Amino acid sequence: MRSEPTGTSAAGQPAAAPPPAGWEEARARGYAVGSAAALPVVDRSLAEADGHTLAAPLTTRTDLPAFPxxxxxxxxxxxxxxxxxxxxxxxxxxxxxxxxxxxxxxxxxxxxxxxxxxxxxxxxxxxxxxxxxxxxxxxxxxxxxLPGEEAAAGEELLPAGTPVDPALIGLAASCGHDSLPVRRPPRAALLVFGDELLTTGPPGGGRVRDALGPAVPAWLRRYGCQVRPSDVVGPVADTLSAHVSALGQALTGADLVCTTGGTMHGPVDHLHPTLQALGADYVVNTVAVRPGFPMLLARLVGADGRARFVAGLPGNPQSAIVALVSLVAPLLAGLQGRPMPTLPQVTLAEPIRGRGDHTHLALVRLDATDGAARPVRHVGSAMLRGLAGADGFAVIRPGTSGEPGARVPMVPLPLLPGERTW
The missing domain is CATH 2.170.190.11 (Molybdopterin biosynthesis moea protein, domain 3.)
Incomplete structure (x- = not known):
């Protein structure tokens, strides 16, 4: 699985970079490695189970109701x-x-x-x-x-892989359970790369405000992760030694470390050499998608035999979110023992151009009256205005163009309970 982005061939020439993975293939790879490294099953009391994931089907211990x-x-x-x-x-x-x-x-x-x-x-x-x-x-x-009107004794009510929420906890209690076998939420960290970034105040003087440091942890929580304020580090100095130190430290306490920027091969892009120094294997190294092409996913196996993961998010903010929905969401589903995220179909109300041999993830808003998907404005890879008003990304497959009336998949943006739904 390992494929180095840079290096030297046996003939002494620079090694060619591997071709980018197709977008659907990249999603599948992320889910597969997450499932193979699924977090261990633990037993949690009902009071402690919220936010975990069922590791076994939920069945009832008696008829529901148990008596007339x-x-x-x-x-x-x-x-x-x-x-x-x-x-x-x-x-x-x-x-x-x-x-x-x-x-x-x-x-x-x-x-x-x-x-x-x-x-x-x-x-x-x-x-x-x-x-x-x-x-x-x-x-x-x-x-x-009547006894058994809601469920018969031993009946499966919810499958393994179901997120545990207050409704499930109440149902489990009514079934007679005191605890549940679950997989814990993954622990995640974020490293922000870039000496040009400001963490307070307005941008100016050649420096830009870091938009991903505050935003990415919130996205990760919506995918079921635990992220503490102390798990967000940066900006990390633009040196290889600083990158190696920061990533190595973050991996000691996290199942997943996301990084922002540094995924290409510019003079201060140190992520690839850092992964090489730490002995990482690439799961995905660039994806044939626009925006977000230079995303990556790598795996490292610790001394304890457990896999940890690094998701390299591009530095442009919208591209970083494309990487989250494309690689990180499937990976986290696999780690939690949840099903691969399915993509609902939506109807395009307006044309969306294709991107040649790349998949195009186009931000869309679902119309409240007819449910049709309409592209939003302000969708440059460095822009976040369009993202703030969108419901998800319409998927325009390679070699196609989205015509009005066409049915296409959509990647919904993740929501917390109680937030608006599409």
Whole structure:
């Protein structure tokens, strides 16, 4: 798998750079190496499982519900009325059977329905006789939930690879689980390269503001990563020794290290020599996609035998995000034991030009009225204005052009729960 971007051939001539990977091939490679290095399975209590990923299917330990359960407050009756009141059953109790016609017990929502009950009469639809008996007409449909109505004991409710969120935690608790086998969130770090970058204030005097240092960790969190403020380092000095030191240190505590800039072969682009010095293997070294061509993904195996990964993001901000959605998202899905991200199909409302033999990832916004995808403006590789108003990237495959009405794949931008959806 290793292929050096620079070096010397056996004949003493500079080695040729490998051809760029196709975009779909690059995604597949990223997912494959992530799956092969999937994070270990651990057992977590329900209180600790949020943000993890199921490592085994979620099944229920009993029927759901486990016993017949009243859906309303009212009266559990047997036979025809009026009914003589013989007791009360509340949630959490195990009632005695109703053993004769003409009797009833008051029942609360969620309480176990007594054996022998023929109907439940809603309290708001009931009355009383002078001697205290209950009157009324039960509705034709049963007013209780039957055992197994939601799920049968042992039934698979969610597959392995499902992200654990509050809804899943509640479902697991209702199934009788106290803990879950899960894969933990990957730990990620970010190294920002570039002496020309400012970290505060407006750009000027030949220096530009670092937009990726604040933004990339937020994107990584949306893909399920843990990124602490201390995991963001930079700008790292534009020297090989500084790069080697910073990357080596970051890899000691991270499953994935993203870097920004330095992915080409300019006078201060030190990422490739740094990866060579650290003994990395390339998974992907450049991708036939526009924007974002000079992205890369490399793998290093530590002394503990576990693989760590380096994702080289181009320095232009939009190109860096293209690298995130193209290489990092599939890699992280594999590491977490999640399925390969699927790409929904969208209909183009306007033409989007192709990029020859490269895949074109074009920023689009989905129309709220018809759902059609429309290209946004301000989409240069160094621009972020278009990205801020987009829902994702329309995929225009090599050798094609996106015509109005065409159905094409779209890479959605990742969202946190509660954020707008497309």
């Amino acid at each position: 359960t009243s859906s309303v407050d009212g009266w559990a009756v047997r036979g025809a009325g009026p009914w003589r009141v013989v007791g009360r059953v509340l949630a959490g109790g195990a009632p005695d059977p109703l053993t004769g016609d003409g009797v009833t017990v008051e029942i609360a929502t969620g309480a176990m329905v007594p054996e022998g009950t023929t109907a439940i009469l809603r309290v708001e639809e009931s009355g009383r006789t002078a001697d205290g008996r209950v009157t009324g007409t039960p509705r034709p449909a049963p007013e209780w939930r």
